[in-house]
Amino acid sequence: IQVYYEKIHDARDHVVGTMLVHRDITREYEVDQMKSEFVSTVSHELRTPLSSVLGFTELMLNKELKPDRQHKYLTTIHKEAKRLTQLINDFLDIQRMESGRQSYDMADVEMLPIVQEVMESFTMNYTKHTLRVVPPAASTFVRGDADKLKQVLVNLIGNAVKYSPEGGEVTVEFRCLPKTLVVIIRDQGLGIPRDALSKLFSKFYRIDNSDRRKIGGTGLGLAICKEIVKAHDGEITVQSELGIGSMFSIHLPRQDVTVPVLAAYSEVA
Ligand code: ADP
Numbered sequence: 001i002q003v004y005y006e007k008i009h010d011a012r013d014h015v016v017g018t019m020l021v022h023r024d025i026t027r028e029y030e031v032d033q034m035k036s037e038f039v040s041t042v043s044h045e046l047r048t049p050l051s052s053v054l055g056f057t058e059l060m061l062n063k064e065l066k067p068d069r070q071h072k073y074l075t076t077i078h079k080e081a082k083r084l085t086q087l088i089n090d091f092l093d094i095q096r097m098e099s100g101r102q103s104y105d106m107a108d109v110e111m112l113p114i115v116q117e118v119m120e121s122f123t124m125n126y127t128k129h130t131l132r133v134v135p136p137a138a139s140t141f142v143r144g145d146a147d148k149l150k151q152v153l154v155n156l157i158g159n160a161v162k163y164s165p166e167g168g169e170v171t172v173e174f175r176c177l178p179k180t181l182v183v184i185i186r187d188q189g190l191g192i193p194r195d196a197l198s199k200l201f202s203k204f205y206r207i208d209n210s211d212r213r214k215i216g217g218t219g220l221g222l223a224i225c226k227e228i229v230k231a232h233d234g235e236i237t238v239q240s241e242l243g244i245g246s247m248f249s250i251h252l253p254r255q256d257v258t259v260p261v262l263a264a265y266s267e268v269a
Pocket residue numbers: 155159160163187189190191192200205206207212216217218219220221222223246
């Protein structure tokens with residue numbers, strides 16, 4: 001609470017009294033706290049890949065390197081630079097979404113072809129998993145921003161692949177309820193510990209187990225998914241069992257597909 005005095009003036013600008021003002025600045029304080037926390041996390045997260053890039057470029061500049069070493073160092077630099085780009089894009093996305101500055105280009109969107117497109121692009125890159133789309137029983141139209149919904153699918157299907165051993169199966173299926181379309185992404189991967197489930201969608205949260213320490217990520221993917229789905233008046237839920245697999249469900253309000261009534265014409269010859 002901020003407390004201060006303010007003078008009260010009359011019409012001729014003479015001071016006629018004072019007023020004690022109590023102002024609740026909790027919200028401003030929280031926003032400030034969030035901002036500084038964000039800045040320090042961001043700087044910390046950026047520093048790791050940047051030091052890698054610096055370290056390896058220095059090695060390359062100072063030594064007479066054999067071509068195979070050179071190739072190895074360049075591969076690392078490339079990987080770390082890509083990670084930096086991903087981090088910066090994710091930071092910008094989440095900032096824009098949380099501050100309400102993200103605009104959504106809403107239209108009637110059919111989810112099935114987007115799911116198929118994302119699954120195909122993963123199949124081309126990760127042939128070691130079996131990716132399967134179960135055909136839906138009804139139409140999969142929702143009201144939404146196609147690019148943003150695709151971003152959610154890329155994140156969730158990407159995680160299903162990333163946190164599964166080679167040879168695992170990832171399936172996407174649909175549940176077409178009267179008012180809701182549920183898109184379900186199932187994997188046979190590492191699973192999620194029970195105590196982590198409630199923190200999963202928080203910014204920068206990553207599960208720190210030895211079995212997933214080598215798997216790269218920003219801890220922002222699920223936070224971004226949550227924001228996007230929230231903006232569509234939907235929600236994401238998760239069920240998971242450690243060592244068995246996970247199931248993420250995207251619930252989206254269904255588009256009322258009103259079939260246009262065709263006027264019947266009878267032409268008299
Ligand atoms: P990250 O960039 O770390 O993948 P996310 O926000 O996408 O960040 O996910 C947060 C954490 O949740 C991950 O670090 C991972 O441990 C866990 N996780 C997400 N999806 C899955 C999944 N399908 N199977 C197992 N663990 C998962």
